[in-house]
Amino acid sequence: DAGVTQSPTHLIKTRGQQVTLRCSPKSGHDTVSWYQQALGQGPQFIFQYYEEEERQRGNFPDRFSGHQFPNYSSELNVNALLLGDSALYLCASSLGLFMNTEAFFGQGTRLTVV
Amino acid sequence: SQQGEEDPQALSIQEGENATMNCSYKTSINNLQWYRQNSGRGLVHLILIRSNEREKHSGRLRVTLDTSKKSSSLLITASRAADTASYFCATDWSNFGNEKLTFGTGTRLTIIP
Numbered sequence: 001d002a003g004v005t006q007s008p009t010h011l012i013k014t015r016g017q018q019v020t021l022r023c024s025p026k027s028g029h030d031t032v033s034w035y036q037q038a039l040g041q042g043p044q045f046i047f048q049y050y051e052e053e054e055r056q057r058g059n060f061p062d063r064f065s066g067h068q069f070p071n072y073s074s075e076l077n078v079n080a081l082l083l084g085d086s087a088l089y090l091c092a093s094s095l096g097l098f099m100n101t102e103a104f105f106g107q108g109t110r111l112t113v114v
Numbered sequence: 115s116q117q118g119e120e121d122p123q124a125l126s127i128q129e130g131e132n133a134t135m136n137c138s139y140k141t142s143i144n145n146l147q148w149y150r151q152n153s154g155r156g157l158v159h160l161i162l163i164r165s166n167e168r169e170k171h172s173g174r175l176r177v178t179l180d181t182s183k184k185s186s187s188l189l190i191t192a193s194r195a196a197d198t199a200s201y202f203c204a205t206d207w208s209n210f211g212n213e214k215l216t217f218g219t220g221t222r223l224t225i226i227p
Binding site: 004006035039040042043044048056092101102103106107108110 | 144145147149154155156157158159162164202204206214215216217218219220
Protein backbone atom coordinates (compact mmCIF):
# COMPACT_ATOMS: atom_id res chain seq x y z
CA ASP A 1 0.00 0.00 0.00
CA ALA A 2 1.73 3.16 -1.22
CA GLY A 3 1.67 6.06 1.14
CA VAL A 4 1.57 9.69 0.13
CA THR A 5 4.06 10.41 -2.63
CA GLN A 6 5.38 13.81 -3.64
CA SER A 7 7.51 14.97 -6.54
CA PRO A 8 10.04 16.30 -7.02
CA THR A 9 11.97 15.85 -3.77
CA HIS A 10 14.16 18.89 -4.31
CA LEU A 11 13.81 21.92 -6.54
CA ILE A 12 15.80 25.11 -7.10
CA LYS A 13 14.08 28.04 -8.76
CA THR A 14 14.93 31.64 -9.46
CA ARG A 15 13.00 34.52 -7.93
CA GLY A 16 10.04 35.47 -10.14
CA GLN A 17 9.66 32.01 -11.67
CA GLN A 18 6.71 29.67 -11.29
CA VAL A 19 6.76 26.18 -9.79
CA THR A 20 4.43 23.17 -9.74
CA LEU A 21 4.60 20.50 -7.05
CA ARG A 22 2.75 17.21 -7.25
CA CYS A 23 1.15 14.85 -4.76
CA SER A 24 -0.48 11.44 -4.94
CA PRO A 25 -2.58 10.60 -1.88
CA LYS A 26 -2.52 7.40 0.09
CA SER A 27 -4.61 4.66 -1.48
CA GLY A 28 -8.25 5.09 -0.51
CA HIS A 29 -7.90 8.74 0.49
CA ASP A 30 -9.84 11.45 -1.31
CA THR A 31 -8.81 14.64 0.50
CA VAL A 32 -5.50 16.41 -0.06
CA SER A 33 -4.06 19.28 1.96
CA TRP A 34 -0.89 21.28 1.40
CA TYR A 35 1.38 22.74 4.06
CA GLN A 36 4.43 24.97 4.04
CA GLN A 37 7.16 24.40 6.61
CA ALA A 38 9.84 27.02 7.03
CA LEU A 39 13.12 26.02 8.65
CA GLY A 40 12.72 25.52 12.38
CA GLN A 41 8.95 26.02 12.32
CA GLY A 42 5.88 23.83 12.35
CA PRO A 43 3.94 23.28 9.11
CA GLN A 44 1.47 25.99 8.09
CA PHE A 45 -1.78 25.08 6.31
CA ILE A 46 -2.01 26.41 2.75
CA PHE A 47 -5.24 24.87 1.42
CA GLN A 48 -7.26 21.70 1.12
CA TYR A 49 -8.92 19.98 -1.83
CA TYR A 50 -11.89 17.64 -1.80
CA GLU A 51 -14.03 16.59 -4.78
CA GLU A 52 -11.74 18.69 -7.00
CA GLU A 53 -12.63 21.89 -5.18
CA GLU A 54 -10.68 24.06 -2.77
CA ARG A 55 -12.53 23.69 0.53
CA GLN A 56 -10.38 25.54 3.04
CA ARG A 57 -7.59 28.06 2.67
CA GLY A 58 -4.98 29.31 5.07
CA ASN A 59 -3.40 32.73 5.20
CA PHE A 60 -1.50 32.53 1.92
CA PRO A 61 -1.61 34.94 -1.05
CA ASP A 62 -3.26 34.19 -4.37
CA ARG A 63 0.17 33.38 -5.81
CA PHE A 64 -0.45 29.99 -4.24
CA SER A 65 -2.99 27.96 -6.17
CA GLY A 66 -3.84 24.34 -6.56
CA HIS A 67 -5.77 21.69 -8.34
CA GLN A 68 -7.16 18.26 -7.63
CA PHE A 69 -7.68 15.71 -10.36
CA PRO A 70 -10.41 13.05 -10.65
CA ASN A 71 -7.95 10.42 -9.38
CA TYR A 72 -7.53 12.55 -6.20
CA SER A 73 -3.94 13.55 -6.97
CA SER A 74 -3.14 17.21 -6.55
CA GLU A 75 -0.82 19.98 -7.67
CA LEU A 76 0.39 23.06 -5.86
CA ASN A 77 1.39 26.00 -8.03
CA VAL A 78 3.30 29.03 -6.83
CA ASN A 79 3.70 32.03 -9.13
CA ALA A 80 6.15 34.93 -8.96
CA LEU A 81 8.39 33.14 -6.49
CA LEU A 82 9.91 35.12 -3.65
CA LEU A 83 12.97 34.26 -1.61
CA GLY A 84 10.62 33.77 1.35
CA ASP A 85 8.86 30.93 -0.46
CA SER A 86 11.89 28.73 0.21
CA ALA A 87 10.57 25.96 2.44
CA LEU A 88 9.60 22.31 2.69
CA TYR A 89 6.20 21.80 1.07
CA LEU A 90 4.23 18.92 2.52
CA CYS A 91 1.21 17.17 1.15
CA ALA A 92 -1.19 15.34 3.44
CA SER A 93 -4.02 13.03 2.55
CA SER A 94 -7.01 11.91 4.56
CA LEU A 95 -10.37 10.26 4.10
CA GLY A 96 -13.33 12.55 3.69
CA LEU A 97 -13.94 16.01 5.02
CA PHE A 98 -15.99 15.15 8.06
CA MET A 99 -14.47 11.89 9.19
CA ASN A 100 -12.26 13.08 12.05
CA THR A 101 -9.48 10.72 10.95
CA GLU A 102 -5.73 10.67 10.61
CA ALA A 103 -3.87 12.78 8.06
CA PHE A 104 -0.84 11.11 6.49
CA PHE A 105 2.02 13.15 5.07
CA GLY A 106 4.44 12.66 2.23
CA GLN A 107 8.19 13.20 2.39
CA GLY A 108 7.86 16.72 1.09
CA THR A 109 9.39 18.83 -1.65
CA ARG A 110 12.30 21.05 -0.61
CA LEU A 111 11.97 24.28 -2.62
CA THR A 112 14.88 26.70 -2.70
CA VAL A 113 14.38 30.09 -4.34
CA VAL A 114 17.56 31.93 -5.29
CA SER B 115 -3.68 32.33 16.37
CA GLN B 116 -4.72 28.79 17.18
CA GLN B 117 -1.18 27.53 16.98
CA GLY B 118 -0.31 25.19 19.81
CA GLU B 119 2.89 25.17 21.74
CA GLU B 120 5.07 22.19 22.59
CA ASP B 121 7.09 22.11 25.75
CA PRO B 122 10.00 21.76 26.11
CA GLN B 123 11.44 23.12 22.87
CA ALA B 124 14.37 20.71 23.20
CA LEU B 125 14.97 17.60 25.29
CA SER B 126 18.05 15.39 25.64
CA ILE B 127 17.89 12.08 27.52
CA GLN B 128 19.90 8.88 27.85
CA GLU B 129 18.88 5.87 25.81
CA GLY B 130 16.47 3.71 27.77
CA GLU B 131 14.93 6.61 29.69
CA ASN B 132 11.40 7.87 29.17
CA ALA B 133 10.69 11.10 27.29
CA THR B 134 7.67 13.30 27.94
CA MET B 135 6.57 16.15 25.73
CA ASN B 136 3.63 18.47 26.29
CA CYS B 137 1.36 20.38 23.98
CA SER B 138 -1.02 23.22 24.79
CA TYR B 139 -3.65 24.71 22.52
CA LYS B 140 -6.15 27.53 22.64
CA THR B 141 -9.66 26.51 21.55
CA SER B 142 -11.92 23.46 21.51
CA ILE B 143 -10.75 20.70 19.21
CA ASN B 144 -12.11 17.68 17.34
CA ASN B 145 -8.89 15.74 17.65
CA LEU B 146 -5.20 16.10 18.37
CA GLN B 147 -2.52 14.25 16.43
CA TRP B 148 1.15 13.69 17.17
CA TYR B 149 3.76 13.47 14.44
CA ARG B 150 7.48 12.73 14.24
CA GLN B 151 9.83 14.39 11.78
CA ASN B 152 13.40 13.26 11.11
CA SER B 153 15.89 15.88 9.88
CA GLY B 154 13.43 18.08 8.00
CA ARG B 155 11.85 15.25 6.06
CA GLY B 156 8.21 14.20 5.95
CA LEU B 157 5.97 13.86 8.96
CA VAL B 158 5.26 10.40 10.31
CA HIS B 159 1.86 9.99 11.94
CA LEU B 160 2.15 8.59 15.47
CA ILE B 161 -1.26 8.72 17.09
CA LEU B 162 -4.64 10.48 16.96
CA ILE B 163 -6.69 11.15 20.06
CA ARG B 164 -10.24 12.46 19.77
CA SER B 165 -11.73 15.08 22.02
CA ASN B 166 -13.86 12.52 23.88
CA GLU B 167 -10.84 10.33 24.67
CA ARG B 168 -8.48 10.79 27.59
CA GLU B 169 -5.66 8.34 26.90
CA LYS B 170 -4.37 6.20 24.03
CA HIS B 171 -1.50 3.78 23.67
CA SER B 172 0.46 2.60 20.68
CA GLY B 173 3.48 0.43 21.31
CA ARG B 174 5.93 2.50 23.39
CA LEU B 175 3.80 5.63 22.99
CA ARG B 176 1.23 6.92 25.45
CA VAL B 177 -0.81 10.04 24.74
CA THR B 178 -3.08 11.81 27.18
CA LEU B 179 -5.56 14.59 26.51
CA ASP B 180 -7.00 17.01 29.06
CA THR B 181 -9.60 19.14 27.30
CA SER B 182 -10.32 21.14 30.46
CA LYS B 183 -6.70 22.31 30.50
CA LYS B 184 -6.40 22.31 26.71
CA SER B 185 -3.28 20.21 26.87
CA SER B 186 -1.87 16.89 25.74
CA SER B 187 1.23 14.91 26.55
CA LEU B 188 3.23 12.35 24.61
CA LEU B 189 5.24 9.79 26.56
CA ILE B 190 7.84 7.65 24.82
CA THR B 191 8.99 4.80 27.05
CA ALA B 192 12.34 3.00 26.88
CA SER B 193 13.75 5.48 24.36
CA ARG B 194 16.03 4.39 21.53
CA ALA B 195 18.55 6.27 19.42
CA ALA B 196 16.11 6.00 16.50
CA ASP B 197 13.61 8.11 18.45
CA THR B 198 15.84 11.16 17.90
CA ALA B 199 13.62 13.53 15.92
CA SER B 200 11.33 16.54 16.19
CA TYR B 201 7.86 15.86 17.55
CA PHE B 202 4.83 17.99 16.68
CA CYS B 203 1.31 18.12 17.96
CA ALA B 204 -1.41 19.20 15.55
CA THR B 205 -4.95 20.16 16.41
CA ASP B 206 -8.07 19.96 14.27
CA TRP B 207 -10.46 22.58 15.58
CA SER B 208 -12.64 23.05 12.48
CA ASN B 209 -16.42 22.75 12.61
CA PHE B 210 -16.64 19.22 11.24
CA GLY B 211 -13.26 17.60 11.69
CA ASN B 212 -10.59 16.75 9.14
CA GLU B 213 -10.52 20.15 7.51
CA LYS B 214 -7.14 21.49 8.52
CA LEU B 215 -4.46 20.96 11.12
CA THR B 216 -2.72 23.62 13.16
CA PHE B 217 0.78 22.68 14.28
CA GLY B 218 2.91 23.75 17.17
CA THR B 219 6.58 24.62 16.85
CA GLY B 220 7.76 21.18 17.92
CA THR B 221 9.99 19.53 20.51
CA ARG B 222 13.45 18.50 19.38
CA LEU B 223 14.23 15.18 21.11
CA THR B 224 17.80 13.87 21.23
CA ILE B 225 18.50 10.37 22.57
CA ILE B 226 22.06 9.97 23.80
CA PRO B 227 23.42 6.43 23.25
